[in-house]
Amino acid sequence: MPRYARxxxxxxAQFAGTDVSTAPSTxxxxxxxxxxxxxxxxxGWRQVFTDPALQQVIALALDNNRDLRVAALxxxxxxxxxxxxxxxxxxxxxxxxxxxxxxxxxxxxxPGQPQVFRTYSASIGISAYELDxxxxxxxxxxxxxxxxxxxxxxxxxxxxxxxxEVATAYLTLAADQQLLQLAQSxxxxxxxxxxxxxxxxxxxxxxxxxxxxxxxxxE
Numbered sequence: 001m002p003r004y005a006r007x008x009x010x011x012x013a014q015f016a017g018t019d020v021s022t023a024p025s026t027x028x029x030x031x032x033x034x035x036x037x038x039x040x041x042x043x044g045w046r047q048v049f050t051d052p053a054l055q056q057v058i059a060l061a062l063d064n065n066r067d068l069r070v071a072a073l074x075x076x077x078x079x080x081x082x083x084x085x086x087x088x089x090x091x092x093x094x095x096x097x098x099x100x101x102x103x104x105x106x107x108x109x110x111p112g113q114p115q116v117f118r119t120y121s122a123s124i125g126i127s128a129y130e131l132d133x134x135x136x137x138x139x140x141x142x143x144x145x146x147x148x149x150x151x152x153x154x155x156x157x158x159x160x161x162x163x164x165e166v167a168t169a170y171l172t173l174a175a176d177q178q179l180l181q182l183a184q185s186x187x188x189x190x191x192x193x194x195x196x197x198x199x200x201x202x203x204x205x206x207x208x209x210x211x212x213x214x215x216x217x218x219e
Contacts, residue, residue: 045163061166190217
């Protein structure tokens, strides 16, 4: 009994700069999803997807994605709130300084010598400070920090998900185009074979059964 050999997939091993053979298989894609996500985030998606056309599509999606812009704005709000709550742990210090100059005419002071008097003053004080006896202010700071970190992580996740979705759609389209080309090429070859069988049947060389079999492949 002959051994079954699985035919090669019609999709090329490499498409426009992206090596499909090095991509994770379906069986291991789920187990490696966490590592792949961290890998993409750490080195940048441009180093993962090197096809210039794909890079252009991804960049266009990132620039025009509303969810990503909202996530970026939320990060700025969370960062500002964290700075405000962190500053509340420190006392507010006010400082003022003054300088005065006065001149006495020569006829009122030492004869023939006008006098100039200069006075300086400075004051520093604490205008407002709340003793954080029960940790209320510090807890607000920690809450703001966690909010900032979670917001930043949300933007990171949105960024990675968008890149992955665009790349998947792009590569799927590429594979479908290759399958379409293969189908068109196969149909052209079978049409040529049918015409040859039809000619052979007209000359009495091929049987009607052979002609019908060739006709079935092109219908």
